[in-house]
Amino acid sequence: ISLQIDASSGFKAGKATAYIKITNRGDERADDVTPEIELGGKAAMGPTTNIAPGAEWSVAVQAGTPPVPAGTHTLAVRVRYADVLGYPYTAVASVPLVTAPPEDNAHAVSMSLQAPHDGVAVMTVRNLTGEKMSVLARLILPDDLMSTNLVQQIMLPPDGQARIRFPLVNRWARPGSRYVVIGVADYTVGGLHGSATTKAMVQI
Numbered sequence: 001i002s003l004q005i006d007a008s009s010g011f012k013a014g015k016a017t018a019y020i021k022i023t024n025r026g027d028e029r030a031d032d033v034t035p036e037i038e039l040g041g042k043a044a045m046g047p048t049t050n051i052a053p054g055a056e057w058s059v060a061v062q063a064g065t066p067p068v069p070a071g072t073h074t075l076a077v078r079v080r081y082a083d084v085l086g087y088p089y090t091a092v093a094s095v096p097l098v099t100a101p102p103e104d105n106a107h108a109v110s111m112s113l114q115a116p117h118d119g120v121a122v123m124t125v126r127n128l129t130g131e132k133m134s135v136l137a138r139l140i141l142p143d144d145l146m147s148t149n150l151v152q153q154i155m156l157p158p159d160g161q162a163r164i165r166f167p168l169v170n171r172w173a174r175p176g177s178r179y180v181v182i183g184v185a186d187y188t189v190g191g192l193h194g195s196a197t198t199k200a201m202v203q204i
Contacts, residue, residue, distance in 0.1 A: 002026040003033075003051075005093040007077050009063075016063035016097050018075050020046070023056040030081045035059060038076040039097065040067035051081075063097070070100035071193030074184050076140045088172070090142035094182050094197050109135065113183040113200040116168050121147075121200065123183045125154070126161035133187055137164045140182035144173035145202070173204045 002025040010017045018037045024030050035046040046061040066073055077093040108129050114122040127133045138151040147166045154162050173179065179202045186195050 001028050001030045001081065001083055001089065003030060003079060003081065003091045005077060005079055005091055007075070007093050007095040009075055009095050009097040011066070011097060011099050014065060016066050016075070016099075018061045018063055018077065018095060019058070020061065020077060020079075021056055021058045022051060022079055024051040024053055027053050029053065029084060031084065031086075033057065033079060033081040035061060036078045036080065037061050037063050038078070039063045039073060066097060066099050067193075069188060069191060069193045071098075071188075072195050073097045073099065073193060074186070074195040074197055076182075076184075078140075078142070080143065087174075088143070090144055092140050092142050092180055092182055094140055094184065094199075096195065096197075100192060108133070108189045108194050109185055109187060109196050111183060111185050111196050111198050113181070113198045115200040116181075116202055119168055121166045121168055121181060121183075121202075123164045123166065123185075123198075124161060125156065125164065125185050127156035127159060129189060130158045131189075132157050133189070135162075136186040138184050138186075139166050140184060141168075142173075142179050142181075144171055144177075144179065145169065145181070146171055168202070170204060175204055177204045178202065179204070
């Protein structure tokens with residue numbers, strides 16, 4: 001099974017919505033496909049369906065009220081599913097949610113995520129502004145993996161950078177499987193929230 005996730009977001013009347021299209025690119029039916037979105041530490045789950053090989057399914061999931069301050073936030077998307085034998089899998093994606101024009105803070109940080117080596121993923125975050133910046137660094141992981149230090153708060157000096165280590169633990173991922181892992185850096189510049197993302201592929 002190989003699920004492709006295409007997601008977008010909308011913001012209207014103070015409420016956020018994620019629009020998710022899931023396509024089964026594999027040659028086996030995906031059972032119990034259930035999307036979940038997370039915003040500001042709060043999760044909302046969509047309905048459940050089965051997706052045949054080559055088929056696609058579109059669904060809208062209400063995310064509720066975005067956190068403050070206004071700006072750009074990252075919606076985490078997790079799609080849980082099972083193969084015909086009931087073995088569980090999770091695919092992840094992210095989508096920006098814009099609740100106010102990004103203005104000058106849209107490019108306040110640059111970042112990259114290094115695929116795990118010896119069980120540790122390394123995120124590099126650089127402050128592109130001339131002011132010190134507090135950054136909340138985190139990973140969006142499939143259920144199959146976990147980290148012992150999933151969310152980390154760091155302080156970056158002006159034009160400074162940091163390398164942040166995220167130890168990863170395999171919960172039940174099968175050998176030979178591949179997973180997308182997404183890094184997120186949240187920050188505030190000029191009173192507006194900013195959120196940058198990057199991703200890496202994990203080979204089990």
